[in-house]
Amino acid sequence: MPEPLLELKNVSSYYGPIRALNKVNMVLYPGEMVCLLGGNASGKSTTLKTILGIVRNAEGEIWFRGQRVDRLSTAERIELGMAVVPENRRIFPKMTVRENLEMGAFLRRDPKGIKEDMEYVFSLFPRLEERLNQLGGTMSGGEQQMLAMGRALMSRPKLILMDEPSMGLAPRLVETIFKIIKRVNDEGITVYVVEQNANISLRIADRGYVLQTGEVVLSGPAQDLLNNEAMRRAYLGEV
Incomplete structure (x- = not known):
C-alpha cells in the first residue's frame, strides 16, 4: 500500500x-x-x-x-x-476568465508550464477559451463552476x-x-x-x-x- x-x-x-x-x-x-x-x-x-x-x-x-x-x-x-473548488464557485466576478485562471497560478514561477496548463484547462472546458475576456460574474452557474475547477487546476495541485x-x-x-x-x-x-x-x-x-x-x-x-x-x-x- x-x-x-x-x-x-x-x-x-x-x-x-x-x-x-x-x-x-x-x-x-x-x-x-x-x-x-x-x-x-x-x-x-x-x-x-x-x-x-x-x-x-x-x-x-x-x-x-x-x-x-x-x-x-x-x-x-x-x-x-492543495487546491479548492469552493461551494457556490466563488470566482472573482469582476475579473475576466483569463484573470481568474491566472489567479490560480499566482504561486507559480514557470511561464511555460502555466501556458501548458492553461491549454489543458481549455481542452477540458472549451467554453472558457471562447469567453476568455468575459467577466466571471456575467457567466452562467455552470460556466462559473467550470471556471472554478479550471482555476484550481492552474495551481498544478x-x-x-x-x-x-x-x-x-x-x-x-x-x-x-x-x-x-x-x-x-x-x-x-x-x-x-x-x-x-x-x-x-x-x-x-x-x-x-x-x-x-x-x-x-x-x-x-x-x-x-x-x-x-x-x-x-x-x-x-x-x-
Missing part, C-alpha cells in the same frame, strides 16, 4: 462550544477519488474547511504528503499542493478538494461536470469531493465516507456503499 496523501487522525473541530466533528479518521491515497457524503449539518463542509485550515481542529492530527499540517496556515497548505460541485446546477450539467471530474482524476490528480448527491458521486469514486452529526458512520469502496441498504434508504432516496 502506498503512503497516504492525506490522513485525518481522530480530528475534532468546534464552533465555539459546539462540536462539529468528533474524532474523524479518514485517509486518501495518491490517485484516488474519494467522496464525503452526508445530509445538511452533517459536518461535510466543516471537514473540508478543517483540512484547509479555515477551521482549526481542536484535537487530532492532519497529515498531507508525509507532513503534519494542522499547525500550518491555509496558505502554507495550498503551497504544499496534488489534491483537489471540491465542495458540493453539483449545487445549483441543472441535472444535465451535473453529469457533464462529474464526467470532467472523473477525467481529471483519471489523469492522476487525487480528488476529494464533498457532495450531497450520493448517487452520482459514488458512481465515479473509488471510496466514500458518510458523516452524520460530525461522525463517520459508514465507509468503504464506492460500490459497497451504493449497495448498502441503510445507505440507499438514507441517502439515495430508495426504500
Whole structure:
C-alpha cells in the first residue's frame, strides 16, 4: 500500500462550544477519488474547511504528503499542493476568465508550464477559451463552476478538494461536470469531493465516507456503499 496523501487522525473541530466533528479518521491515497457524503449539518463542509485550515481542529492530527499540517496556515497548505473548488464557485466576478485562471497560478514561477496548463484547462472546458475576456460574474452557474475547477487546476495541485460541485446546477450539467471530474482524476490528480448527491458521486469514486452529526458512520469502496441498504434508504432516496 502506498503512503497516504492525506490522513485525518481522530480530528475534532468546534464552533465555539459546539462540536462539529468528533474524532474523524479518514485517509486518501495518491490517485484516488474519494467522496464525503452526508445530509445538511452533517459536518461535510466543516471537514473540508478543517483540512484547509479555515477551521482549526481542536484535537487530532492532519497529515498531507508525509507532513503534519494542522499547525500550518491555509496558505502554507495550498503551497504544499492543495487546491479548492469552493461551494457556490466563488470566482472573482469582476475579473475576466483569463484573470481568474491566472489567479490560480499566482504561486507559480514557470511561464511555460502555466501556458501548458492553461491549454489543458481549455481542452477540458472549451467554453472558457471562447469567453476568455468575459467577466466571471456575467457567466452562467455552470460556466462559473467550470471556471472554478479550471482555476484550481492552474495551481498544478496534488489534491483537489471540491465542495458540493453539483449545487445549483441543472441535472444535465451535473453529469457533464462529474464526467470532467472523473477525467481529471483519471489523469492522476487525487480528488476529494464533498457532495450531497450520493448517487452520482459514488458512481465515479473509488471510496466514500458518510458523516452524520460530525461522525463517520459508514465507509468503504464506492460500490459497497451504493449497495448498502441503510445507505440507499438514507441517502439515495430508495426504500
